[in-house]
Amino acid sequence: MSNNLTVSNTTLVWGFGLVLVALVIGYREKLGINKDILIGVARAIVQLSIVGYILKFVIKTDDNWLTMACFVIIVINASWNAGKRGNGIPKAFRNSLLAISVGTVVTLGTLVWTGSIKFVPEQIVPVTGMIASNIMVAIGLCYRNMLQTFTDREQQVLEKLALGADIKLASIDILRDSIKSGMQPTIDSIKTLGLVSLPGMMSGLIFAGVDPVKAIKYQIMVTFMLLASTGLGSIISCYLGYREFYNQQKQLNSELLK
Template identity: 85%
Template sequence: MSNLTVSNSTLALGFILVIIALVIGYWQKLQIDKDIIIGVVRAIIQLTIVGYILKFVIKANDVWLTMAFFVVIVINASWNAGKRGNGIPKAFQFSLLAISVGTIVTLGTLVWTGSIQFIPEQIVPFTGMIASNIMVAIGLCYRNMKQSFTDRHQQILEKLALGADIKLASEDIIRESIKSGMQPTIDSIKTLGLVALPGMMSGLIIAGVDPVKAIKYQIMVTFMLLASTSIGSFISCYLAYKQFYNEQKQLNSHLLS
């Protein structure tokens, strides 16, 4: 196993790296000093709390505690994804459904195939990885959808005037929005091993796992993230596009800006 350790003293010395970011921000007058400090403080507090909670959950090895942690992660991811909906009605509900389905299907497949076991030290981290990636994908979907409806509202009006239903009038936007949600995952896949050594693989190697075995885990994670982001993007887009129309199948002008 690896002898890598991070003590409180070495962690404190590592704060030098944060100071470098602060110096660059101050030097270039980026006005992000406050954001950096708040972000770092929040990260330390949040990770510390989560670390102790995870320690308790893993030690307890209780199914209900594991499921409770799963629910907390999914709801939190859905809440953040919903906020990125930027005024889209029911964005939280749509995000919750998309993230729940994407996470359950992906985790269920991994457990069913024997890739992971239904134990907290595996279920909780994988849930976090899956839900966070779907959250980011949904945020991109919402942003692209809102911008596209704004830019193409005249084209949509023309399609509706010619007799198209709202699904047909929105089809191109839906497809592009799904693609925008999936694209970052697809792009990252292309550079795996050449540019990026992802967190799962790097963490296992640092922990002393054979790199060949670590690669297998990373390939599995790649499959997992690709499936989950596609499911989440698909569900959220096909639910959200209807919110851009009213009951009379007219564009909601207040959502377009």
């Protein structure tokens, strides 16, 4: 079955016609997004091409240190992008790095320990990318929700502090809302698995000729993996991040909310 998959340079050129659909919509509706679309497509082509050749080399070399280097690069890059979404939250990169590192190591370590995947580059590198990218998105949502909610509830937090509450008690509702916002997209996607969406892991394995029943088992494993990793990433980033909204005197830093 896999021999029937023939994506050549020519077919990719014809496939670019699908991008034109988005460009036409952007032009006709005057959305002002055509430049972003073209830049995004160009970056995707270049980045994926580079990554493809790197992965080919890493898989062919099959060296543990090189595999670990890929792991570190993925985690640091995900942490950097998650930190940028902090919109001025102090130590956002450091907190994101810790959250993504812990979430990825715990989840990936569990998968290797249980024998779900093997410590080989063709499995470790793609799975690391899946885990880190999902935690990155979750952390970005956590930071965005935390900033907005602290701004909206500034007076409530000040009143709690004035009544003697410590910073955790004054922030607990915001923490819960922020953690929930980070995990909610993953939870929502789980609800529609098999009914609405056939996710990438399952579809890719079926394309490669794997028995659909076996592909489903891998997808269930991925579902467990993403749920655990986004949960860990969200709770760690939120519990580290909310402290940055207070100064050393445990007063709310109103300058951060402006």
